[in-house]
Amino acid sequence: MVVSDVPWYISLRFLGLLIAGWLLLVGVTALAAYRAVSSTLQPVDAMTSKLAEITGGDLSQRVPVPWFHDELRRLAERANQTLDRAERAVEQQRRFASDTSHDLRTPLTAMHTELDEALLHPEETDWPRTARAVLDSLERLQLMVASLLDIARLDAGAPGRREPVDLAELVKSELVRRARKVTVTEQLTPGVVVDGDPLHLSRLLGNLLDNAERHAEHNVTVEVARDDGSAVLEVVDDGDGIPPDQREIVFQRFARLDASRRKDAGGTGLGLPIARQIAENHGGTLTIGDSPCGARFVLRLPLRS
Known part of the structure; x- marks a missing residue:
């Protein structure tokens, strides 16, 4: 008696169709996955191509932004x-x-x-x-x-020293070594301590005093105080002052107002920008506030915790 290799209850035709359908399903799935991945990565290709075109001589170009929020x-x-x-x-x-x-x-x-x-x-x-x-x-x-x-x-972001600096003592030491061109009034609160680089903070204060002395008529006032958890240093002169619409211009490098050029034709226009950059490197701000007379420069730094 001859025994068939395939049991009687299995149809060879059905088995072939099943295998063919499975292969077709795998192929369609692979093709769909390939097209989906290609479509998904198409924005990446576009961004890569655009980045390759951007050079140091022309940074005005931007990469395309895909439509979907993903x-x-x-x-x-x-x-x-x-x-x-x-x-x-x-x-x-x-x-x-x-x-x-x-x-x-x-x-x-x-x-x-x-x-x-x-x-x-x-x-x-x-x-x-x-x-x-x-x-x-x-x-x-x-x-x-x-x-x-x-x-x-x-x-370059070169790190400076960080140590406790008493702003009142810093002002006193700076004023002692300066040849005063005008009268300087001190209003110093002791014990206002910040963490900072003493050399950089001395340069900041020196630049503010140089600017104030150039524009003052008779007097410069230096004040150190605490205010709302911050150390505040103010340098105020009794000169002509700075118009509100020009208070940010003076912090631009090489920027010099007409009044400044008349007062001091040999200035560099770099003192105030350097002072602001030092303040920002110490986590603080340097701005020009309102004043009834002259210019009022306000330095705010975090108090030493």
Whole structure:
């Protein structure tokens, strides 16, 4: 008797159809998954292609943002935000380089002109006066280079020392070593302590005092106090003051108002920007407040816990 390999209750035709259907289902599923994944990754390909096109010379382009609110959309938005910050930083560096080259050329041109005129008529030249003029230009150039080095360190985020600093003692030590050009009134609350770099905070205070003395008529007031959990240092002069619409302009690098140019033609326009950057690096703020007379610079720093 011959025994069949396939039991009688199984149909070979049905089995073949079942296998064919299974293979077809697997193929359709794989194709659908491939198309779904390709469709999902298409925005990623578009973003990758756009990022490859963006160069340092042109940061104005942005990656396409997908329509659906999902992770890829958030990724595209975050990438565009990063490009926005990069574009602003590069533009700021370009303006800074342009302004720096212009302001560095000014004292160099003045020295060149003085010496050139002196050498054309050496017998008629007042050499002591020429030497003083060249020395003034050199001092301005030295001040500007020192300020540029400070800005480079601050921009690089170089960490400074952190130690307790009593603002009242800082003001006293700064005023003791300064040759006062105007009367300075002190209103200092003792024991107002912050965590900071003493050298950087001294530079901040020195820049504020330099600015106040240049614009004061007779008096500068320096006040240290506590206010709502913050350490507050105010430097107020009795000069012409700063109009409200120009109070942020003075914190821009190389920005100098017309009144400032008349008061001090040799300024660099870097003192106040450096002071604000030091304040921000210490977690504080430096602003210009309202005052019945003159300019009122207000520094706020977190009190030492």
